[in-house]
Amino acid sequence: MEVDKGKGEAEETRKVAEADRDTVTLKSSDGKLFEVSKEAAARLSTVLAGMIAGGSIDDNGTDLKQIGSEALENVVDYCNKHANSIPSAALISSSISFNTAPFKEPEEWERKFVDRLSHDALFDLVEAANFLGMERLLDVTCHKISEMMKGKSPDQIREVFNIKNDYTKEELEEIRQELAWAFYDD
């Protein structure tokens, strides 16, 4: 982000002071302020890392207009918890999914962190993590959503997520025939 050059020396002084602090202040869409460890924010979010490196962090609260206060609180909470947790060794597993990218299974605290969220809060957090480029948090939240789908029939999954079936009967039959093998266990 381009910094407004017209603000002069006061701006420069403020920026130096900002650079010395070890937290950053983030402002939610509804105007609430949250402090987060600068190190954790830079490590966990590519967007915040870019803003910190580019000096576009506002001391009075960097505006994150896309993120509501509840979601931002969860983001900040996650960053602070992450900063304080000791990562457990070698939980990298490929059996957890068919993805080939090594996915480190959620730590116990990460699991609890997403388990306590309401349905809406979970999706708000997914969107916030996506907006802020938080790869790990995205993985953990998407993993949680996939777990809500596993072992269920399409009808049951529609019910969990309020997905409206807008197919005609004929279309459903067509898909079923086209991909018959994928439905073998029904």
Add this chain to the structure above:
Amino acid sequence: MAQRGGELAAKAAKPSGDAAGEDRLSALPDDLLVLILLHLDDTAEAIRTSYFSRRWRRVWTLLPVLRFDLLPEVNGVAIRRILDAPEEAAPLRWISVTTLDAGPESAAAWLPVAARRLSGELNYHNLRVKMNDRDDEDLQLPCFEKATTIKLDIGFLGLALPPHGIFGRLTELFLWRVRFRSPSDLGGVVSSPRCPCLKKLEVSNSRGLQDLSIHSESLVRLKLEVVRGLRHLTIMAPILQKLGVVRCILAHDSTESVANISAPQLVDLDWKDFYDPQYVHLGDFEELQQVAPFYFVAYGPPDIRDKNQYCLSLLQRFQALYCLHLTLMYRQVSAHPSVVEYCSCKLQFATS
């Protein structure tokens, strides 16, 4: 099962309260839906999501990885349809197929489409339970112009290599349990003109490969293990660092040279095979640090010790080594005369 699932569904939907019938999941952008699908257990589960609604009809076609493991009703044609379906499909990074006792027609159905789409790694495993030697048609391998890794373990199906085409991005090729049709031009395929980036090649537990001649500017690691019936081996590989030849040319019975190896950068040589300097010509290895020669039978009747010469002759070739891996074999004395057992002892000598 359906009842239990229903309870779970009700439980998961309840805590929302504020969701008020809104479909937050379907509203997510495609890349996040793909990320969620990648956390599911397998490709079939991901493909079943197309049944949810129109929004979901083609989400699975954006998957960069596809895996089909021993699915009961999946056949080669079904896999081809899945690979072939989407016009706007995402680049395919990885595909893995495992079949049981499949004939060559199974993989022949989908390999050409995979060759067109794949820009990453191919894994094909054909497990064999029925070991009868069927005289099938060969499996025709198409040319994978964009793939970086190919791993084929085809349960001794015949393999026909593509007569033309360049594997322009291939860096790793593994061929396990392959029956090559003689004459097979594996050497021509893996040499520099047609595999300009190949770094790692492994052929093991295979048959029918009599002559192998590799001229590669890029090859760094090469392993040939139990390639039965290999008679002539030529390797010209200026940057090869690691070479393993294990029980391939043991049945040497001619008076011609059987191996010519030129690998001036070689660091690690695992030569557990026939060795007689008259027939096996190893070039100068000025960088060589490690050698593992043929097993040395330390105790046993004379007739089984005649191959000890392979080990001794090879060792005589080197003045100094940083590390020597020597395997000693001992014949165990058994109370039962028909039971012949060996135990082995691995020794490692290293100098600093």
